[in-house]
Amino acid sequence: MRNNKDNINGFFGSTKMGFKGFFFISIGIFVFIGFILFGRGKTNKNSGAIEDPYQLEVVYPRYLDYPKPSSGMVALTNPPALKWPVEKGENIRYEARLSSDSILSNPEKILELKDSPWAIFNPHQKLGTGTWYWQFRKSGGEWSEIQHFRVADSVRSIVSPTAEQFLHALPLSHPRVLVTQADLAQIRHLDPNNDIRAILLNAEKALKTSIPEEREGQPLKKGKGEEQNKKLRLDASKELGTQVYESILALSEGYILSGKEEYAEKAIQIAFEVASWEPRGVSSINDFGDARCMLSMALVFDTFYDRLSETQKAGLLQSIKPRAAHFYSNWINNIEARVLSGHVWQHILHYFFQTGIAVYGAEPDATKWLAYAYELFLAKAPVLGGMDGGWAEGVSYFRMNMETMIDIPLYIKKFTGFDFINAHPWYENQVDWMIYHIPPGSASDGFADNSEEMDMPGTEYVAFALELAKLTNNSKASWYAKKCLEYEKADLSGHATLRWIRLTKTRDLPIPDPKPSLDLPTGRPFHDIGVVSMHSDISNTKENLMVAMRSSPFGSYGHMLSDQNVFNVLYGGKKLFYRTGYKVSMSDPHRTGWYQHTKSQNGILVNGMGQPYSTEAFGWIARFLHTDELAYAKGDASMAYKSKETGEDYSVLKNYRHLILLKPNLLLVYDELEAGNPVAWSWLIHSLDEMKINRENQTFSVQQENALGAGRIWASEKLLLHLQDTFDIDAVNWRGTLGEDGKLKSYENNQYHLKASTSKKSLKMRFFTIIQVGEDLNDTELSEGWSENGKVEIKIGNWTISANLDLETAPDLFVQNHVSETVFSSHGKMLRLQNQSYAGNYPGSSRLGVIDESGFPLFKEAKDQVPYEMQARMQYVQNNNR
Structure with a gap:
């Protein structure tokens, strides 16, 4: 019955390409991922690109609503897949054409898709460097406007066989x-x-x-x-x-x-x-x-x-x-x-x-x-990942995608020889996401459904890491698997995930030897999916202080939660200050009214309300800097409190969260908030263990078996602290759901929730919180900090910290280590390092000065940047609003 293949040419259409006559752009091409000028509504007259992400209503709508790639963006792969909005209806067919000819007039230079029932076009051949032009249409209809994108010399080549070639194989x-x-x-x-x-x-x-x-x-x-x-x-x-x-x-x-x-x-x-x-x-x-x-x-x-x-x-x-x-x-x-x-x-x-x-x-x-x-x-693929690794629906639900992401490419490779796994950068970067967000011997970062149930990576992550190690010769992946096995027993054979693949497809591939230790940075951002994680000692889980923040262009949808600019804190692999609640089911009142809601997270409420559950309620990781003893990240959730889809708008104009991890045991949280109308602001923090508070000095603490976590909150307005140990909506296991141990899940209502709320409404607000964590913690230093004229100053260990809460003056969080001389400013303060002054190149940038291993001063700065998908959409909106 091989003759079924005789129908393929009519089904796929024809492909024609002439390489003669290609013209090449002579200037260097690079991906401008988007440093943003300070102030809204600005446009770069040279590039024509929007430099104001706040004009975007959404980054990832539920359905694609503009053609990609377009607007002159540099494609992420060569060739890129061409995608466009679908037109609903019965028996819809599409055509597309692609050429280096700007008017698509030369048939010898056109790649074509004909009579396709789906709105994607994979060119399946490498494109020449330069600008490419393309159109699409419903068969028999009018062609779209001509779109264009650029192909750079340095872009990753992913040239796959055609579907016809795959079927013939x-x-x-x-x-x-x-x-x-x-x-x-x-x-x-x-x-x-x-x-x-x-x-x-x-x-x-x-x-x-x-x-x-x-x-x-x-x-x-x-x-x-x-x-x-x-x-x-x-x-x-x-x-x-x-x-x-x-x-x-x-x-x-x-x-x-x-x-x-x-x-x-x-x-x-x-x-x-x-x-x-x-x-x-x-x-x-x-x-x-x-x-x-x-x-x-x-x-x-x-x-x-x-x-x-x-x-x-x-x-x-x-x-x-x-x-x-x-x-x-x-x-x-x-x-x-x-x-x-x-x-x-x-x-x-x-x-x-x-x-x-x-x-x-x-x-x-x-x-x-x-x-x-x-x-x-x-x-x-990877539909919920990015070029830099990760999975937008979190560490728990990624387990359900492991075999799809490994096995489909292995079928393709077996029958055609094309190696998608080694062609796509997601696979080589994925292990970094695992190391930083579900570390060996540790609970997870806490983002997305069911992640709270993962107290360690477990057998599936060990199996997946080993397959990555074999398939990509990645010694970091084998290090991860070996390190996990130091903390837990993984019964690989007893678990079906990847077992048959391991036995039949990868059994003869060697596992690269893991290095004895890895030189892992203090933190790692994953801009594409919008998460960042920082660690005091990531290779030593027992003494590791971990903080992870999510602020994602994907927004909140599916198994993601309403958690832009929220963070979770773990110590020794245990959940210390961590989101609360239980999933139960997607539409269960406890999930919709607590678990997925911002009120269950370490985030910000506005007039008691959280972020809409919508892709339109998005954020992004705007800045990141790190040294060996400090890591800093800025999350921007200014767009996360409104959605036309849900009909919610809580008047938020600004929600910036600055996180700094200071080794060995300090976390600083500095929030800048602004609304279009006066609102009541609430700063939230939660724990699965008993929390104690002191209203007089606005401190909170949680004592666990392995560590004490203590924090203190300051604010630009007077705060009222409210602590509760019950959910607003009870969790009931009416489904009779069993845990991984085979026992009925118990949804206990004994978690702790602290809300620090302003006593009056205001247009602007600043919060500053220090959290100190350790086994032998002297938390008396927290009470010695002082505040005068809206400025908080405190010294803890070798660190001197100041935060400006005065709403009439510019915000700033300033940190200095008087032993190592490390110095940091979040908002552009001039730095002094070895009697030299560093003003930076960008007003308002975050600045970091350190003394390097050779004893020389090293200066770094970061200004706001947006991930590729945001930049692409900003560029498209700009081009279509002219």
Whole structure:
């Protein structure tokens, strides 16, 4: 049935390119990520770029609403994927064309996409240095305005095969998914190891379990109201699909390894039971369950292909097709333009891709299924990450994306030779995000759903780091895995994540030797996703003070929370001052009214209200500086308190948060706030352990087994402190959710919440807080600080600190170490270092002076910058507002 490929040319359109006549820009091209001039509403007359991010209503709307790349931005990869807003409707088709010819008039210089049902165009060939022009249109309609972008010599080259080439490379024989026919004999004769033993043990268990029935997809209990009942139906449907998938996967893997006939017979029985179910019935209510049923049948079709009669194959295809077709029809002209589509990327795209591989050649529609999945992955991966690493939905939900991000590229590499993993910079930078935001032996940074449940990285992160190490020869990744194992026992073989990939695809790759120690900077920002983390001793978790802040261009949506410019503090890997609450379910009143709300975070409330739950409520990490003994970050959440989508606007004009980590044990938090109307401001801090306060000197403290954390708050207005140990909305485990230990989750209402609120409303506000942490802490130094004429001064250890709270004068946070001579100013104060004065090049910049290892003065400065996606949108808005 290879002749399905004969239809591919008509499906993909034609591609033509002539390289003769290319012209090249003679001047150097660089990515202007966006240093912003101080003051709003300014425009750089030379570049035409907006230099005011406050004119943006959103950075990542739910659906792409402008063509990318455009407006003369330097592309991040060569070639870039071209994307544009979708036009809703039935049977929509698109065309696109790309050329170095500015008027796209020379057919010999045009790359074309024709008759595409999705709004993405991967050129699949390297573009010449210079400016490129492109257009798109709905087939038969008018062409869009000509867009343009630039290709620099230094940009990362990611040249992938075409979808047609990928499909032609798929083997004719079966199996293809879990293993190829060519590799089957070698896999079956591997020497037994822990992975093989674990897989065979699971196969034996599956052999003894009963065959699931469709009626088991109905919930066994009722909730209170339709919302709870809907979620219980989703849970039951997912559980049914998961049961089917885990059984068939275990039996199929067991059969591949052992050839045991009983495994094949049982897997086939389960598959035909699922094939008898109504494809759009209870097993499809939950999209995870639906996809797992689909893939389960596809695995049986592929793994046991030679054992099945033609009638049996047709029966499985008849049941696989409506499920796969449902995903495809819902995704095309949709998912490629959606910024956030969590379930698709968590597992389902991977399942869909594997299903397409399994039935390709037997099911004609698999051509378009696979082509879409292939092009979508290449155009958007990593969908919630950035060039600099990270994952916007946090450390907990990233676990659900690990196999998708590893396995799809490995299929592509196996069949075509193209190595996406080593081509894309996200993979090499991802380990830095893990090190800084879920360090070995430590709880996580606390951002996004369920991250509070992770007290250590766990088996999945160890497994993922080891795969990164092997696939990218990254010794830092192997260091991370080894360091994690010093703190926890990771049962790699006992956990399914990446196990089969490790056994069948990467088993012969060497793990690079980890270095004995790493020279890790004090802090690391991830501007693309909007997080930063700072550590006093990241290689020594037991004595490490960690502070992490989120201020993200992604805003709040999906599994992200309303937490722009919020921070979490950990010491010794334990949560010290940390956000509170429980997820329960996405629409549960406790989640929506507390857990996802800013009131549960170490952030700022305005008139008692938090940030809208919206992509329009965004922020960014505007500045970052560091030395060996100090790390500084500025978050800008000025746009985080309004959203047209939700109809909220709390009049906030400015929300700057400055964080400084001073080694060994100090954290400084300096907030600049401003509103269009007088408002009441509240500064929040939380702890999972008992918090004590002293209202007279405005201090708070938490004593843990390993450390004491103590803080003191100053403000430009008089404060009223309120401490509570209950949630505004109770958390109830009405779903009967189990923890990773298999026990019923307990949602205890015994966490602590401090709110320091102004006694009167004001247009402007400044807060300054010092937090001191340590095992043997002398917190009396906190009480010795003094405030006069709006200026706070305090000396702690070798550090002298001053903060200006006087609203009539310019803000500044000034720090000096009288032993090492390190000196810092947040707002442009002239620095003195070894009898030399340093004024900096930019008014109002943050400035840092240190004495380097050679004894010479070193001066650094930082002014506000915006990440690439913000700069791209600012440029587009500017070009279209002329």
